[in-house]
Amino acid sequence: MLIDTIVAVATPGGRGGIGIVRLSGPKAIEVASRLVGAEFPKSRVAKYTDFLDLDGNKIDTGLIIFFEAPNSYTGEKVIELHMHGNPIILGEMVRACCELGARIARPGEFTERAFRSGKIDLLQAEAVADLIAAQSIKAVRSAQNTLEGHFGNRVEKFILQTQEIRYQLEAAIDFSDDVCDPGFTVKICEAHEKLLNGLNSLLLSAAQGVKLSEGFKLVIAGPPNAGKSMLLNRLVQSERAIVSSEAGTTRDSINVDCRLRDIPVQIIDTAGLREDVESSVEKEGIKRTYAAIEKADLIIYLKDITSIGRAVRDYEPDLPAVAKILTVYNKLDKLSEATKLERGSGIFISALSGEGLASLEDVIVESFDASDNEHAEFSARERHVIALKKAINAINTIKKDSISANPELAAEDYREATGALQEIGGEYSTEDLLGDIFSKFCIGK
Ligand SMILES: Nc1nc2c(ncn2[C@@H]2O[C@H](COP(=O)(O)OP(=O)(O)O)[C@@H](O)[C@H]2O)c(=O)[nH]1
Numbered sequence: 001m002l003i004d005t006i007v008a009v010a011t012p013g014g015r016g017g018i019g020i021v022r023l024s025g026p027k028a029i030e031v032a033s034r035l036v037g038a039e040f041p042k043s044r045v046a047k048y049t050d051f052l053d054l055d056g057n058k059i060d061t062g063l064i065i066f067f068e069a070p071n072s073y074t075g076e077k078v079i080e081l082h083m084h085g086n087p088i089i090l091g092e093m094v095r096a097c098c099e100l101g102a103r104i105a106r107p108g109e110f111t112e113r114a115f116r117s118g119k120i121d122l123l124q125a126e127a128v129a130d131l132i133a134a135q136s137i138k139a140v141r142s143a144q145n146t147l148e149g150h151f152g153n154r155v156e157k158f159i160l161q162t163q164e165i166r167y168q169l170e171a172a173i174d175f176s177d178d179v180c181d182p183g184f185t186v187k188i189c190e191a192h193e194k195l196l197n198g199l200n201s202l203l204l205s206a207a208q209g210v211k212l213s214e215g216f217k218l219v220i221a222g223p224p225n226a227g228k229s230m231l232l233n234r235l236v237q238s239e240r241a242i243v244s245s246e247a248g249t250t251r252d253s254i255n256v257d258c259r260l261r262d263i264p265v266q267i268i269d270t271a272g273l274r275e276d277v278e279s280s281v282e283k284e285g286i287k288r289t290y291a292a293i294e295k296a297d298l299i300i301y302l303k304d305i306t307s308i309g310r311a312v313r314d315y316e317p318d319l320p321a322v323a324k325i326l327t328v329y330n331k332l333d334k335l336s337e338a339t340k341l342e343r344g345s346g347i348f349i350s351a352l353s354g355e356g357l358a359s360l361e362d363v364i365v366e367s368f369d370a371s372d373n374e375h376a377e378f379s380a381r382e383r384h385v386i387a388l389k390k391a392i393n394a395i396n397t398i399k400k401d402s403i404s405a406n407p408e409l410a411a412e413d414y415r416e417a418t419g420a421l422q423e424i425g426g427e428y429s430t431e432d433l434l435g436d437i438f439s440k441f442c443i444g445k
């Protein structure tokens with residue numbers, strides 16, 4: 001197969017001290033040697049050199065580093081040209097490389113090549129993107145752990161275990177006396193239990209890893225006009241949602257990524273919950289509110305404090321028990337000082353004046369921290385969680401009786417579990433999936 005030589009600027013756009021052009025592929029040396037003034041360096045030795053354009057005119061000076069295949073990021077010949085960080089200079093260099101036979105790399109193509117040449121698995125490729133996108137030091141560390149294989153090694157261990165159990169079951173089918181041997185069934189059952197426990201604990205860690213990389217989801221729900229949109233704007237310190245005294249203003253859910261006390265949080269403002277809704281748009285909005293609630297890590301159920309005692313339907317008791325719910329009373333500013341003193345315990349705020357917001361943030365961050373953040377050992381994605389669930393579901397229903405009665409069915413379930421686990425590292429991934437993952441990278445990575 002003919003492999004293209006690719007080129008891209010590897011540093012972010014704009015001006016800076018250093019800008020790097022990276023080349024990878026079989027023609028990398030041929031292309032780069034036309035553009036440097038000095039003799040071509042040995043592998044992994046930085047060399048100071050002039051950089052020339054196609055006519056041999058000097059356009060910059062800097063360093064060239066050559067990585068001989070397969071000891072490079074992509075596994076191919078890789079050359080890095082460290083120049084001054086000026087988009088004109090870097091653009092000129094990329095253009096010259098293309099005239100000499102390279103082509104511009106697609107987003108993530110360097111990492112894709114590293115994956116295809118077997119230098120890293122798909123989990124690690126995703127971790128590279130997560131590392132670059134990480135929003136907190138914890139997210140950085142957990143992406144680093146995935147990159148180092150903390151997640152992949154555990155998945156690999158479970159793949160071997162599922163295969164081992166399947167081989168034993170298949171061997172027993174051929175020698176059916178073994179299946180009737182109670183000792184055999186007990187042994188398989190023990191291995192099965194141990195595997196399920198291990199997978200479930202890995203699933204928990206992975207789910208926490210997803211939260212760290214994608215941010216915690218905080219949903220603000222409640223009746224119309226409670227001040228949900230105003231609270232969102234307050235928390236993210238920008239006028240993202242429309243605030244209005246007209247009930248039913250927020251119809252679509254509004255997602256805003258922000259940081260609360262340095263933790264990445266996705267705050268979702270929702271359409272107010274009420275019945276007898278005429279408008280089909282608002283009905284759809286309320287449907288979306290419930291969909292957002294299903295995915296929440298924490299729900300703030302916001303109530304207007306002045307509505308207490310009024311006969312309004314309370315939806316809070318009926319919310320699905322998917323996440324912790326904080327009941328928060330808003331519009332504290334409307335109470336007289338005397339009534340404020342009588343209010344009892346609970347979380348009281350005024351989205352308008354800002355009163356109580358600092359302690360609300362404390363409570364939010366505390367509940368994220370206590371629940372998950374500390375335990376995120378590695379970064380993970382929704383895709384991994386889905387695959388782990390698939391593996392668990394495949395073998396979850398296997399019972400002791402069915403092992404002895406139908407070992408071939410149990411073996412088949414184990415085969416399915418192995419396949420689901422293999423999807424995580426990308427052993428048998430489809431081109432669609434790969435395209436989807438790598439296209440989300442930045443160019444030059
Ligand atoms: N006095 C007072 N009014 C508020 C407060 N929060 C929201 N409001 C008002 O309540 C109305 C509804 O607010 P909005 O954020 O649109 O409520 P939502 O329907 O829950 O999103 C608006 O007129 C806001 O100005 C508050 O803390 N104090």
Ligand SMILES: [Mg+2]
Nearest residue numbers: 228229249250
């Ligand atoms: Mg609103």
